[in-house]
Amino acid sequence: MLFAEIALMSAVKKILVVDDDKSIGDALSRAFATKGFAVTICGKAVDALEKLKVDEFCAIFVDCMLPQLSGVDLVAKITEGNMSSSPIYLMSGVYKDKRYIKDAMIKSHAAEFITKPFNLEDVLKLVVSTSTDKTELSRPPLFRVFSDISANSRDIRKAIDSLIASTVLICPLCMDFWSIAELPATLMSSKPKAIYLGFLCFLIK
Numbered sequence: 001m002l003f004a005e006i007a008l009m010s011a012v013k014k015i016l017v018v019d020d021d022k023s024i025g026d027a028l029s030r031a032f033a034t035k036g037f038a039v040t041i042c043g044k045a046v047d048a049l050e051k052l053k054v055d056e057f058c059a060i061f062v063d064c065m066l067p068q069l070s071g072v073d074l075v076a077k078i079t080e081g082n083m084s085s086s087p088i089y090l091m092s093g094v095y096k097d098k099r100y101i102k103d104a105m106i107k108s109h110a111a112e113f114i115t116k117p118f119n120l121e122d123v124l125k126l127v128v129s130t131s132t133d134k135t136e137l138s139r140p141p142l143f144r145v146f147s148d149i150s151a152n153s154r155d156i157r158k159a160i161d162s163l164i165a166s167t168v169l170i171c172p173l174c175m176d177f178w179s180i181a182e183l184p185a186t187l188m189s190s191k192p193k194a195i196y197l198g199f200l201c202f203l204i205k
Contacts, residue, residue, distance in 0.1 A: 012036075012037075012038050013036065013037050013038070013058045014037065014038050014039075014040060014055060014056065014057045014058060015028075015032055015037050015038070015039045015040070015057055015058065015059050015060070015061070015127065016039075016040050016042065016048060016051060016052070016055075016057040016059075016060045016061070017029070017039055017040070017041045017042070017060075017061045018041075018042045018043075018044075018045065018047075018048040018060070018061065018062040018063060018066065018071065018074065019041070019043070019061070019062075019063040019066075019091065020043040020044070020063070020065075020066060020067060021063065022041075022043075024063070024091075024116070025039075025041035025043075026041075027120065028061065028120075028123070029041060031120045031123070031124055032124070032127070035124060035127075035128055037058075037127075040055070040057070043066075043067075044066065044067055044068060044069075045066050045067075045068060045069035045070075045071070045073075045074040046068065046069070048060075048062070048074065049074075049077070049078075049083075052078065052083045052084055053083075056084075056086075057084065057086055058086050058127070059086055059087055059088075059089070059127045060075075060078070060084060060086060060087070060088040060089070061088075061089050061091055061114075061123075062074055062075050062088060062089070062090055062091065062110075063090075063091045063092065064090055064091065064092040064094070064095050064104065065092065065094055065095075071090060071091075071092075072090065072104045072107055072108050073108075075088050075090060075108035075109070075110050076107055076108045076109070079108065079109040079110075087111035087112075087127075088108070088109075088110050088111055089110060089111055089112050089113075089114055089126070090104055090105070090108060090110045090112070090113045090114065091113075091114045091115075091116060091118070092113070092114075092115060092116060093115070093116030093117065096115050101113045112126070
């Protein structure tokens with residue numbers, strides 16, 4: 001696989017939904033897909049824990065009533081074990097009284113409690129508003145330029161300047177890249193750009 005393809009796959013924002021109600025998972029998946037998010041759905045807590053070991057998610061939604069391990073206990077396990085620094089949202093269509101919600105929030109340290117049925121637009125706003133996400137901002141400048149399809153030649157030049165200023169590695173590949181930065185904006189999504197950027201991102205990631 002090309003380094004550019006690897007970088008592009010890493011740039012996709014991912015959301016984890018843990019709910020044994022398939023209709024909820026499917027509804028959230030379709031809604032978030034419209035905003036460019038990739039949704040992973042797990043029906044059991046144990047499956048979610050396995051996913052968190054190998055993947056990063058910018059937001060996690062967990063239903064309170066899960067088989068074997070409750071949603072509240074799952075979120076508590078995630079937060080106490082520092083398995084994710086992303087916001088985690090508890091959901092429930094059964095447990096709606098204020099006392100339960102308060103206790104669940106205290107025990108799990110969840111970011112918010114969402115009662116079902118919920119408005120999909122409200123849930124989308126909840127995540128989109130917080131997802132200039134820390135993962136994206138922590139990535140090297142070239143990586144961010146590569147993942148942004150609206151990046152222009154000025155953005156690319158700034159990213160290269162940042163790379164040169166922050167590392168002693170100035171290779172022929174970096175120098176050759178200047179010619180790519182001269183291309184008009186309409187060619188910014190060309191394959192050469194993808195290969196150069198992908199490889200450079202791989203070097204400095």
